[in-house]
Amino acid sequence: FYSMGFSILLHGAFLSRPLRSSFAGRHPARRKHSGPGLAVRAGDAKVCTAALFAVPFVLYLVLHSPEVWPAASLAESAPHLWSLLLLLGVPLAWLAVCPSARGDPSGALWWSKSASGDAAVAARFTAANLALIALVLGLEGRVVFRSFSQYVRLPAPWSFLAVTLALGGGGGALLNFLVMFDAAAAMSGEDEDVAAPGAGAGPGLGPPPTWAGAVLLASVTAGCLALGMPNLALAAALACAAGLALFLESLLFRDYLIFVGGLTCAVAWFLRENFWYLDVRAGALGMGEACTHITACWAISALVPGLAACGVGGEKALGSALAAQALVLAYLERGLVFLPRLSRYNEGDLTYPPYLVLVTSALGVGAARALRGSGRIGAGWAWFLQCVHASKVSAVVLHEAHLVVPCAALLMAITAPTQLYDDSRGGAAASSLSAAAGRRVRSVAGRMTAARGAIHAASAVLAVLYSRFAVFDVLSAALDRRPGEALLLGSLIAASALACVPLVRRHFPHSRPARRLLVAAIASGIVGPPVAP
Secondary structure, X not given: OHHHHHHHHHHHHHOOOOOEOOOOOOOHXXXXXXXOOEOOOHHHXXXXXXXXXXXXXXXXXXXOHHHOOOOOOHHHHHHHHHHHHHHHHHHHHHHHHOOOOOOOOOHXXXXXXXXXXXXXXXXXXXXXXXXXXXXXXXXXXXXXXXXXXXXXXXXXXXXXXXXXXHHHHXXXXXXXHHXXXXXHHHXXXXXXXXXXXXXXXXXXXXXXXXXXXXXXXXXXXXXXXXXXXXXXXXXXXXXXXXXXXXXXXXXXXXXXHHHHHHHHHHHHHHHHHHOOOOOXXXXXXXXXXXHHXXXXXXXXXXXXXXXXXXXXXXXXXXXXXXXXXXXXHHHXXXXXXXXXXXXXXXXXXXXXXXXXXXXXXXXXXXXXXXXXXXXXXXXXXXXXXXXXXXXXXXXXXXXXXXXXHHHHHHHHHHHHHHHOOOOOOOOOOOOOEOOOOOOEOOOOOOOXXXXXXXXXXXXXXXXXXXXXXXXXXXXXXXXXXXXXXXXHHHHHHHHHHHHOHHHHHHHOOOXXXXXXXXXXXXXXXXXXXXXXX
């Protein structure tokens, strides 16, 4: 499964769409021998796509060959057969929903000569529905009824029927909608544009068919019955599905609020029914506190796509929602991974694996950069989001210390001079886009005034002083003993000087006093501990 994940990442980066070679225009005489200047030829893409399916599948077969049919009975090899279905279904679903290049709806099937226009869209729909069959069977056998059967309240065979309808209906609606939306966006040449309210589900798309909303409601009903939801929770879940169906048709924010409210109530009921009452602690958080923050994080996370799609409130509303989500998620993850000995369930695995912190941090930083590049949020919001998400990594590095808040303060103080000054006047503003070329205007080094530079330097020093306990914890963990006062003082002086390096390098590269002061501070921090005055 790790091999499949890395294969999909590599395929998405290099093979999901035709990429022009950077050497295409340097040797025009060789272009007739190398094709239309593509970095990867169609034949190579076919081979790599076949490897995307074959390598994880064959690797799993080789590793578990004694336990897979026909070497073992069907009953004993059933879990491995479900895993093999997942290893086939996930890459096939990726090929179906992979984003297309503008003007070409074939998506990841661009290398197929027969897959063009309507034939390409039909092939993607076929791949999506075949992948859906494999995914539903694999998820039911390997995940749902193997690991989460305690949450399914219906007796067999109604439980299998309800879960199949829930997964199949919801997954089918999602996959087919993604394929339809991407194909229409590619044909209209508006990959990243959002249709105006009332214009349908997206560029080039009319309202979704009526059967899509009916299927969505039926699948949600089946899932609620499988979970044994009472009437009020069932009503909330149905309101969630109805709000989503209405929003896809109208793109009105009030319909999206119905979806958010229903989803929040359904999540709150599920947590209250299964976890909220437990008198246990996960890391540094009690179960009730963790469930409260999980519900709040779900609600804010569900609200963000609607704000981005509808543009309600503009940059401030979207930025505020993203900032609130980042803060709640940082507090939650920091509490769940704090002191891993307290985070273990029956002395087994961690209740919240640390690698999930790395994943959410990377996704948060990437989303902030993407939203800033598209102009949906300004440089200030992007700077704050990246600092908060990046600071969560410190919770994985040193579990026993509270490093997230000090690291966030340090990152903000260090990166403010480089992230908040993108215009040539040196003011704190969002990234401006040139109307003619659409390129970001970068600041000219040295335009910041000396007074403002002194304020930034003072903020960096204050951030280091605020983080003195974090510096002490890091030194104690690195030395495996209590650091001396001279070492701690020298480390603080050196850290203060290093925190000012981006400021001087970006805005005062020709200022001799600034450079001399930095060198003197760094030298003092290095020489201080051995001398121990």
